[in-house]
Amino acid sequence: MTTRYRKPLPDLSFEEGKEFWTYTKKHELRIPRCVDCGTYRWRPRPMCANCYSMNTEWARTSGKGTLYTWTVVHHPMGEAWVSEVPYAVAVVTLDEGVRLVSNILDCPPEELRAGMPLEVVFEDVTDEITLPKFRPVRQRRRL
Ligand SMILES: [Zn+2]
Incomplete structure (x- = not known):
């Protein structure tokens, strides 16, 4: 980018959400999903609110x-x-x-x-x- 972007940017120190921006950089919209029950975890967090599993995948939408x-x-x-x-x-x-x-x-x-x-x-x-x-x-x- 040659011009400086002047608006606020996402906080990359938010550990559970950092990967989201890795995928958008590749022009992929991915959302964390529970491997065990398939429930999406949005906003990103380590534990599934449905089945309490800690297994997560970044599913492409x-x-x-x-x-x-x-x-x-x-x-x-x-x-x-x-x-x-x-x-x-x-x-x-x-x-x-x-x-x-x-x-x-x-x-x-x-x-x-x-x-x-x-x-x-x-x-x-x-x-x-x-x-x-x-x-x-x-x-x-x-x-
Ligand atoms: Zn689950």
């Missing part, structure tokens, strides 16, 4: 989901956001059932609709960090 809810930010939080307002901060429900907070790209906030289908896109913001964002899945028009 489909990258697909739907818009659960959102808010539109009109007032920039700092200079880095001035050119971006208004923008949406959204809660996305992945097809795997896990909910993530992210941004919706390629869609004006006034066109957002609850339940709209979304897909992940990856933004390489620094040499170490790639952020998962989402955009609407556009229906292909039949000719």
Whole structure:
């Protein structure tokens, strides 16, 4: 990256979540899942809340989901956001059932609709960090 990224970055000292960013760097959206019962562990934590197993795998998701809810930010939080307002901060429900907070790209906030289908896109913001964002899945028009 040639320009310095000016917004806050994820805390890589959070041990259980560090691997998440390793996968997003590879443009893979993975969520920790219990090896013994298949329950996703989001937010990442060492023990399964369902069966108390300590066995975890980072399962690759489909990258697909739907818009659960959102808010539109009109007032920039700092200079880095001035050119971006208004923008949406959204809660996305992945097809795997896990909910993530992210941004919706390629869609004006006034066109957002609850339940709209979304897909992940990856933004390489620094040499170490790639952020998962989402955009609407556009229906292909039949000719
Ligand atoms: Zn389990």
